[in-house]
Amino acid sequence: MSQLNRREVLVLGVGALAATQLNPASAADGDTVAHGMSAFGDLKYPADFKYFDYVNPNAPKGGVFSTIPSVRAFNQSFQTFNSLNAFILKGDGAQGMGLTFVSLMARAGDEPDAMYGLAASAVAISADGLTYRFTMRPEARFHDGSKLTAKDAAFSLNILKAKGHPIITQQLRDFIKAEATDDATLVVSFAPKRGRDVPLFVAGLPIFSEAYYAKHPFDESTMDVPLGSGPYKVGPLESGRYISFERVKGWWGEKLPVSIGANNFDTVRYEFYRDRDVAFEGFSGRSYLYREEFTSRIWHTRYDFPAIRDGRVKREQLPDETPSGAQGWFINTRRDKFKDPRVREAIGCAFDFEWTNKTIMYGTYARTVSPFQNSDMMAVGPPSPEELALLEPFRGKVPDEVFGAPFMPPASDGSGQDRTLLRRGGQLLTEAGFVIKDRRRLTPSGEPFHIEFLLDEPAFQAHHMPFVKNLGTLGIEATVRLVDPVQARARRDDFDFDMAIERFSFSTVPGDALRNFFSSQSAATKGSNNLAGIADPAIDAMMDQVIAADTRAKLVIAARALDRLIRVGRYWVPQWYSSTHRLAYWDVFDHPSNLPKYTGVNAPDLWWSRSNPAAERTDPKGEAK
Secondary structure, eight states, rough: OOOOOOBBBBBOOOEOOOOOOOOOTTTTTEEEEEHHHHHHHHSSSSSTTOOOOSSOOOOOOOEEEEEEOOOOOOTTTSOOOOOOOOOOSOOOOOOOGGGGGOOEEEEEEHHHHHHESSSSSEEOOOOOEEEEEEEHHHHHHHHSSSSOOOHHHHHHHHHHHHHSSSHHHHHHTTEEEEEEEEETTEEEOTHHHHHHHHHHHTTTSOOOOHHHTSSOOSOOOOOOOOOOOOSEEEEETTEEEEEEEEEOOOTTTTTTTTTTOOOOEEEEEEEEOHHHHHHHHHTTTTSSSEEEOHHHHHHHHHSSHHHHHHEEEEEEEEOOOSSSOOOEEEOOTTSSSGHHHHHHHHHHHHHHHHHHHHSSTOOOEEEEEOOTTSSSOOOOOOOOOEHHHHGGGEEEEEEOOSSSSSSOOOOOOOSSHHHHHHHHHHHHHTTTOOEEEEEEEBBBOOOOOOOEEEEGGGHHHHHHHHHHHHHTTTOEEEEEOOOOHHHHHHHHTTTSSEEEEEEEEOSSOOOOOHHHHHHHHHHTTTTTTTTTOOHHHHHHHHHHHHHOOOOOHHHHHHHHHHHHHHHTTOOEEOOEESSEEEEEEEEEEEETOOOOOSSOOOOTTOEESSSSSGGGOOOOOOOOO
C-alpha cells in the first residue's frame, strides 16, 4: 500500500460505486453496496478477488529496503525531519509515517482511481450520493492490541478536517462529518454537489486511535511515536538523519487481498541528506540500497564506480505513464511587481530551456508546458466546440488568447542568450511600465526590480545561473537564496518568496484536489500548494466543471478548458519532465515484471529482497552499511 506522497502530489478522484452482492449490516434501503469505489462506477476486480494482478503473491518476506526520500506530502521535507506528526502544518514530518497507519480503503495501481477495502470491508452509498456507510473489519487492531473501530475512524476524519494540514482541510471542504453508529459502522456525510473525488480522499486518509489522542494533542509537532495500526511501526531513528520502520509480524491485515504481495521488507529505512551530491556518495558507498535518480548530470556522469562495473549495482529505466504534471518556477502574484501577466511572460523569456537541457541536463528532458502534461487533459490547438461551449460565458472577462491556441513557453535558439527572446522580454516589461534607468529596470513605483529565487538545495544552482544572467540583461537584479529546508518550508507556507520551484501532478481523474493548487480560496490559505496565488473567478468556475463531470469524456473537455485558462495567466516558468523513472539499486532486490501503470515503481511497497538479509549487512540498529 502506498502512503500519500509528493512527487508530489498524486491526487485521486471518485464519485461512484460498482454494485456487488455484499450485504453489510450498515446498508440501508436504497443504498448501493460495494467492495470498492471508482470515479465512474467501474471496478476491475470482483468482490472475491484474491490479490491484484500486478503483485507477486509469493514474494518472500525479510530483508532491508533503504533509500532517500523521493516523495513528500503535507509537511514533509526531502532533506530533514523533526516531527512524527506528518499530517499537520507544524514541523517537518518524517517520511514513511503513512506505513504505520491504515485507511478505510487502499488504491489499485492498475486502475485510474479505484480503491478496495482495507480497514473497511464494504461501503454502502445512498441514492443521492451524500451518505457513505462503511462496514469496519472486526479483526482490525492497533499495535497495542486494542480494537480499531468506527469510532476511531470517525474521530480521525473529524480531527483532520478541524486541525489537519491545510491541504487536507481544503480537500475535506465538502465532507460534513463522520459518525459511528456502533463499533462496526461508520457513517460519512457529504455536502450537496460535493467534489467527485472527496469520498475517495476520505477513504484514503489515515485512521488514528481516539484513545491515544485523548492524552496527546493532535495539532502539535512531536517526536513521540503515535499509536498506529499499519503493516509497519516506527523503529530506530535520529531526528534529521534517518528513520526506520519495522514490519509488524502477524499484522492483522496481511492476508487481505489489497495486502497480498505488499509490505515485504522487515525494515524500511529513510536516510536524509542536505545535498544531492553527498547523497549520491552515500549510495555509492552502500549507506543505502535504492535510489531514484532525478539529476541527469549524476545519471550520465557518475554511475561508473566499481559496484556498477562488476554488477553489484543495477541501473534500470522504467516507463512513467502517469500524467507528468507541472514543474517550474512559480511566480508569487501576491506581490505587486508580479501582478501584470506581461511581466511574468517577460521573466519566462529569460529562461533558455533548450540551452539548459543541452548543456546541463544532457538532452534528457522535454519541456513542460501544461499542468496536465503527458495526459489527454492537456489542451492542444484551438478549442474544440465542446471546450468553446464552456469558455464562451467568460468571453470579455478573460484574455481573447484563451479562444485560440494555448500559450506555449517560447523556444530559444539554444545559444543561452537568445537575443530575439530577450528583446521580446524587454518590450513586455516596458509596456507594463517597467522602464530602464541607469541600466537598471525599475518598477512603476520607481524601485529597482529585484527577483529572489528561493532554493533549499544546492543541486539546482547551476540551472539558475544562466537564468539569472539573462534577467540581468533585461535590467532585473536576480539572486538565488539558498536556505535550509526548515526555513524554506516556513517561507513557502507563508508565501514569503518571489519565485520558488515546485512539482505536482494529478491522477487521470482529477477532482476537488485541483482547488488546492488553483482556487481563489487556496491563494489565501497558509500552507496551500497555490504558490502562484492564482485567484481567478473563471478558473474557479472551470474547476467546478471538471469536478462535476459525470463522464470521463466531459472531464477531459473541462480539464482542457481549465488548462487554457491557467496557461494564459503565465503564472509559472515551466521547466521540464521525463517519461521514464531512472532507478539504481544494489542487486539484492526484485520487483514485479508488470508494475502497475498508475502508481509508478511502487518501491518499496511491492518489491522484495531476494538475498539473505544478512547479506545486506545491517547492524543491530538497522543501519545499512
